[in-house]
Amino acid sequence: MRVSLARAVYSRADVYILDDPLAAVDSHVSKHIFTNVLGPKGILQSRARILVTNAVQYLNNVDNIVMLCDGEIIEQSSFVQAMEKQREIFEFIHRHFEDAQSSSENSSMLSDIEYAENGLGKIDCRNSSQQLLGRTDTDATNGAAVQSGDTTLSGEDRQTEDVGRIISAESRRKGKVAWSTYSTYVNASGKGNVTMLYIGFLLAVIGDVCANMWLKYWSSSSTDTSKSNLTSTHSPFYYLYIYGGIGLFGAAISLLKALVLWTRCSIRASTVVHQNMLTGVIRSPMSFFDTTPIGRILNRFSSDVESCDQELSSEISNLMDSLAQILSALAIIAITIPHLLVITPLLAYASRYYQKLYIKSSRELRRLYSTTRSPIFAQFHESAAGITTIRAYSQQSRFITENEYRIGQNIRVDNASLLLDQWLAMRLETIGNFLKLGAAVNAIATMHRSGTGDGSLIGVVISSTFVISGATNWLMRTISDIEVCMTHLERAAEYAALPAEAANIIEDCRPKEVWPEKGMVEFRNYSTRYRNGLDLALKDMTFRVMPRQKVGIVGRTGAGKSSLTLALFRIIEAAGGQILLDGEDISKYGLFDVRSKLSIIPQDAVLFAGTVRENLDPFNNYSDQEIWRVLEQANLAEYIRNKHKGLEFMVAQNGSNFSAGQRQLICLARALLKHAKILVLDEATAAIDNTTDVIIQQTIKREFKDCTVLTIAHRLNTVIDSDMVLVVDEGRLAEYDTPQNLLANKQSIFTKLVEEAQNSNA
Numbered sequence: 120m121r122v123s124l125a126r127a128v129y130s131r132a133d134v135y136i137l138d139d140p141l142a143a144v145d146s147h148v149s150k151h152i153f154t155n156v157l158g159p160k161g162i163l164q165s166r167a168r169i170l171v172t173n174a175v176q177y178l179n180n181v182d183n184i185v186m187l188c189d190g191e192i193i194e195q196s197s198f199v200q201a202m203e204k205q206r207e208i209f210e211f212i213h214r215h216f217e218d219a220q221s222s223s224e225n226s227s228m229l230s231d232i233e234y235a236e237n238g239l240g241k242i243d244c245r246n247s248s249q250q251l252l253g254r255t256d257t258d259a260t261n262g263a264a265v266q267s268g269d270t271t272l273s274g275e276d277r278q279t280e281d282v283g284r285i286i287s288a289e290s291r292r293k294g295k296v297a298w299s300t301y302s303t304y305v306n307a308s309g310k311g312n313v314t315m316l317y318i319g320f321l322l323a324v325i326g327d328v329c330a331n332m333w334l335k336y337w338s339s340s341s342t343d344t345s346k347s348n349l350t351s352t353h354s355p356f357y358y359l360y361i362y363g364g365i366g367l368f369g370a371a372i373s374l375l376k377a378l379v380l381w382t383r384c385s386i387r388a389s390t391v392v393h394q395n396m397l398t399g400v401i402r403s404p405m406s407f408f409d410t411t412p413i414g415r416i417l418n419r420f421s422s423d424v425e426s427c428d429q430e431l432s433s434e435i436s437n438l439m440d441s442l443a444q445i446l447s448a449l450a451i452i453a454i455t456i457p458h459l460l461v462i463t464p465l466l467a468y469a470s471r472y473y474q475k476l477y478i479k480s481s482r483e484l485r486r487l488y489s490t491t492r493s494p495i496f497a498q499f500h501e502s503a504a505g506i507t508t509i510r511a512y513s514q515q516s517r518f519i520t521e522n523e524y525r526i527g528q529n530i531r532v533d534n535a536s537l538l539l540d541q542w543l544a545m546r547l548e549t550i551g552n553f554l555k556l557g558a559a560v561n562a563i564a565t566m567h568r569s570g571t572g573d574g575s576l577i578g579v580v581i582s583s584t585f586v587i588s589g590a591t592n593w594l595m596r597t598i599s600d601i602e603v604c605m606t607h608l609e610r611a612a613e614y615a616a617l618p619a620e621a622a623n624i625i626e627d628c629r630p631k632e633v634w635p636e637k638g639m640v641e642f643r644n645y646s647t648r649y650r651n652g653l654d655l656a657l658k659d660m661t662f663r664v665m666p667r668q669k670v671g672i673v674g675r676t677g678a679g680k681s682s683l684t685l686a687l688f689r690i691i692e693a694a695g696g697q698i699l700l701d702g703e704d705i706s707k708y709g710l711f712d713v714r715s716k717l718s719i720i721p722q723d724a725v726l727f728a729g730t731v732r733e734n735l736d737p738f739n740n741y742s743d744q745e746i747w748r749v750l751e752q753a754n755l756a757e758y759i760r761n762k763h764k765g766l767e768f769m770v771a772q773n774g775s776n777f778s779a780g781q782r783q784l785i786c787l788a789r790a791l792l793k794h795a796k797i798l799v800l801d802e803a804t805a806a807i808d809n810t811t812d813v814i815i816q817q818t819i820k821r822e823f824k825d826c827t828v829l830t831i832a833h834r835l836n837t838v839i840d841s842d843m844v845l846v847v848d849e850g851r852l853a854e855y856d857t858p859q860n861l862l863a864n865k866q867s868i869f870t871k872l873v874e875e876a877q878n879s880n881a
């Protein structure tokens with residue numbers, strides 16, 4: 120968020136629209152942002168600012184407040200007017216402070232600890248608006264303090280960004296395609312299918328030779344009879360029928376070959392290659408997705424797979440056809456004028472020489488073509504995803520230029536490939552012409568020697584040399600194209616062999632159905648990092664959460680709170696130490712067994728394209744009644760009911776037809792439905808207004824009273840009545856105690872966080 124904000128600030132626009140920039144940051148940072156950037160004395164003071172926010176505490180510092188309800192503006196006024204009129208805005212602000220106070224009052228901590236003693240000053244909801252009205256803006260000292268605090272934060276941030284931006288360069292192999300890639304394709308096609316194809320190929324060669332030899336026999340028998348003035352013993356239909364029969368045989372073989380190739384080998388190979396690739400990517404650890412742009416993955420799944428789907432099979436078909444033509448023509452020459460074969464090795468050698476030169480460049484060019492395509496996909500994906508930002512900053516021309524540049528780079532490679540094709544074609548044509556010349560000279564010499572010469576024989580030989588010339592040309596290109604296509608298969612196979620996460624299920628070591636029965640969570644000297652080469656995100660953490668305890672996890676932005684939950688789900692694996700659930704080390708179980716036992720409402724709530732029902736219950740395990748019950752509990756039932764189609768209402772891709780808050784509520788409903796023994800709430804209500812938040816908090820308390828709940832929160836009021844509070848600081852466990860004890864210690868980080876929250880609310 121801070122990076123987006125910085126980008127916005129430096130765009131120097133006239134109007135700034137800031138969509139809840141304070142939602143996912145702690146109170147310290149949010150106050151800093153408001154004071155130094157968005158507020159009346161901030162950097163943007165001379166610019167028009169439209170701030171979309173739930174952060175009610177800043178409303179007295181804005182010029183105009185617009186309140187929306189059900190898509191309509193229900194009130195619009197300055198803060199002072201709104202307080203005087205005491206209508207919707209007043210009610211909303213009032214409710215916010217009432218809720219804040221009631222959640223504070225609910226907490227045992229607040230009843231035990233004298234707030235006044237800590238110098239925090241209780242918020243009086245009756246006076247809240249007056250407090251807001253009378254509040255002077257952040258003074259210079261405060262601002263300075265915040266600023267000094269942020270210097271460290273910016274430092275951290277820069278460091279984080281540097282690391283976060285590391286995108287691994289796309290690998291590009293060099294040299295020959297390994298034989299293992301060919302065998303991968305043969306195995307994917309199915310060995311039985313390949314054998315059938317091979318037999319079909321041999322039969323096609325035999326059919327071709329027979330057809331040509333029959334033609335020769337036919338024409339020579341008519342020459343013989345005319346020479347000896349005899350009538351042929353067979354009618355022309357005899358020859359024609361047999362020739363037709365051979366032709367039919369050839370056609371049947373071709374059909375069989377095509378069927379085997381296209382309906383068995385090709386489809387099977389494509390399915391297997393795609394499936395393996397998909398499995399490889401889906402099973403990849405998070406570090407892969409962190410370092411691989413989505414466009415690169417899309418490129419492999421589109422153009423590389425397309426090449427396996429379409430090009431490769433048609434090239435194999437071409438290869439078989441041209442090879443069959445060459446072999447049958449060679450067989451005819453060998454039977455008729457064998458000494459002509461002497462020149463064929465020479466010509467074959469010359470063709471192969473040029474083909475080898477060609478393939479070296481062509482293969483690398485194709486690899487380069489594939490790697491220069493990925494940035495086009497990546498940039499296109501990035502542009503489509505950030506279209507609103509691009510338009511808002513009028514950066515269309517920059518993105519178009521960049522797109523053109525990337526396409527240009529790709530076309531340059533394509534152009535070089537086309538030129539290379541012409542280079543090869545010219546050389547192969549010349550070689551073919553030498554063969555034709557050799558055959559013609561040979562025929563004339565033979566006729567000259569014998570004085571007569573067998574016309575039919577010479578005709579067959581010359582036509583065979585024409586076939587050899589054309590087919591050799593075609594064969595050389597096809598061999599090259601197959602190798603080039605194999606570079607795509609090589610790329611696909613590379614994704615199929617990506618390093619995978621731990622096994623989903625370890626058959627020899629599966630937890631009991633009821634595990635974790637109690638819900639005890641224990642971290643023992645646990646450390647983790649996002650990937651090799653990065654600093655530890657969590658360092659030597661040791662703590663224990665007792666069954667049914669409610670633990671609030673707090674800390675500054677970037678302290679490591681979310682990493683803690685990722686570690687629990689084994690999204691990132693341990694660099695040292697252990698995590699135990701009910702005393703069992705989670706690393707010994709398969710990932711499915713661990714993850715299916717936990718529930719999470721994540722910071723970025725994820726919804727999938729499909730119906731509301733599918734999003735809540737993808738495996739169809741629950742009845743409609745149960746689903747409505749959890750929707751009711753999540754305060755969403757009315758909204759979904761109003762959608763007419765109810766549970767069948769379609770959720771758009773990424774849940775884009777739901778607001779951020781509603782997406783979180785659907786995740787809450789999902790967790791309520793699953794009702795796992797351990798629930799993790801990662802800023803689960805960051806995008807939800809305070810009143811709904813209070814309802815949700817009550818629901819969670821009621822419904823998960825028998826469960827262990829770990830709550831990560833920036834709004835401290837949501838964790839202040841937890842059984843325990845765990846403070847994370849720079850990846851370390853800084854404090855772990857009851858909120859009462861932590862607040863009793865004026866030096867504790869938790870006390871400071873609460874003070875900051877109170878200050879920003881005051």
Ligand SMILES: Nc1ncnc2c1ncn2[C@@H]1O[C@H](COP(=O)(O)OP(=O)(O)OP(=O)(O)O)[C@@H](O)[C@H]1O
Binds near residue numbers: 143144649675683
């Ligand atoms: N995918 C990632 N790759 C590399 N480093 C990461 C990644 N995600 C987080 N980090 C780093 O790990 C550290 C802890 O981040 P984490 O997201 O756990 O913090 P947090 O306390 O949850 O922050 P916030 O309150 O903003 O959500 C930070 O230094 C962050 O830069």
